[in-house]
Amino acid sequence: MARLPVGFIVAACTALAALHQARAQTVAQGTVSSTADSIAKYREMIADGNPAELYEAKGEALWKQAAGPKQATLARCDLGLGPGVVAGAYARLPRYFADTDRVQDAESRLMTCMQTLQGFDAAELINTPFGQGRKADLVALATYVSAESKGVKVDVQPRHPKEREMLALGRRAFYLQAGTHDFSCASCHGEDGRRIRLQDLPNLTTPQGAAKGWTTWPAYRVSNGQMWSMQYRLNDCFRQQRFPEPVYGSELTIALSYFMASQSSGAPMATPGIKR
Numbered sequence: 001m002a003r004l005p006v007g008f009i010v011a012a013c014t015a016l017a018a019l020h021q022a023r024a025q026t027v028a029q030g031t032v033s034s035t036a037d038s039i040a041k042y043r044e045m046i047a048d049g050n051p052a053e054l055y056e057a058k059g060e061a062l063w064k065q066a067a068g069p070k071q072a073t074l075a076r077c078d079l080g081l082g083p084g085v086v087a088g089a090y091a092r093l094p095r096y097f098a099d100t101d102r103v104q105d106a107e108s109r110l111m112t113c114m115q116t117l118q119g120f121d122a123a124e125l126i127n128t129p130f131g132q133g134r135k136a137d138l139v140a141l142a143t144y145v146s147a148e149s150k151g152v153k154v155d156v157q158p159r160h161p162k163e164r165e166m167l168a169l170g171r172r173a174f175y176l177q178a179g180t181h182d183f184s185c186a187s188c189h190g191e192d193g194r195r196i197r198l199q200d201l202p203n204l205t206t207p208q209g210a211a212k213g214w215t216t217w218p219a220y221r222v223s224n225g226q227m228w229s230m231q232y233r234l235n236d237c238f239r240q241q242r243f244p245e246p247v248y249g250s251e252l253t254i255a256l257s258y259f260m261a262s263q264s265s266g267a268p269m270a271t272p273g274i275k276r
């Protein structure tokens, strides 16, 4: 990966030091408000040099670069607004696509384009671990596509019967309690003011909370120095939920995204985001 600008590293280190200090103070004072304040400050400090922009640039280059067995670019990829139209497309995803007869999110749709236009093997893409090879490329592509919707209002409302099915499935999946801890998504994301390890957990069942959780992904995660897409985010939450690992781009993951996106309709996209 390209090297981070020095200014960013300095700002991030200063902010981290402030965060640790505030954390120590918090323990001493027994309050949480100063921690929340310092996290907000830390976000503000690092937002100026969001490394996500490097992934955005990588994604744009990948979009325009001939690749795969067919040595083609993604210039004719249809993300829902017509072949090659990227601006505003992410804000309308997930949506129904007639050619695949499926409701698809940005990543599964990009995967379809990489398969049909460039000749890549979808199964291989699905099974590549996050952060590696073509999966990292897919995340960079999703970052680029999402950034082209920055400021555009989310518009995900079921119009096609399969979209209605997806919304219903997503809602059911969100509230399904199962696994060794009997957790559902709602166990951690169904109430205001919940937090785990200093991280405020948005209440994804409200429009404001869903917007916070949906419109800021893909996001750069400072804690592990990686760019995470929504599929990556969900994968990690399945782990936290003690659920089996979901298949990349599967119906279930798209349904959950559909549920969150539809809840966020009307809120402007704020990608790429930056997170703890």
Ligand code: HEC
Pocket: 174, 183, 184, 185, 186, 187, 188, 189, 196, 199, 200, 201, 202, 212, 213, 214, 216, 233, 234, 237, 238, 240, 241, 256, 275, 276
């Ligand atoms: C055991 C608790 C737990 C469960 C269950 C859980 N999550 Fe999460 N989720 C987290 C934590 C913790 C974070 C923040 C992670 C971090 O930044 O360290 C998070 C973050 C998120 C975010 C990003 C929020 C933001 O502020 O940007 C989304 C979206 C999300 N989860 C969706 C889900 C969905 C959908 C499910 C159900 C499949 C789920 N989560 C289940 C704990 C959970």
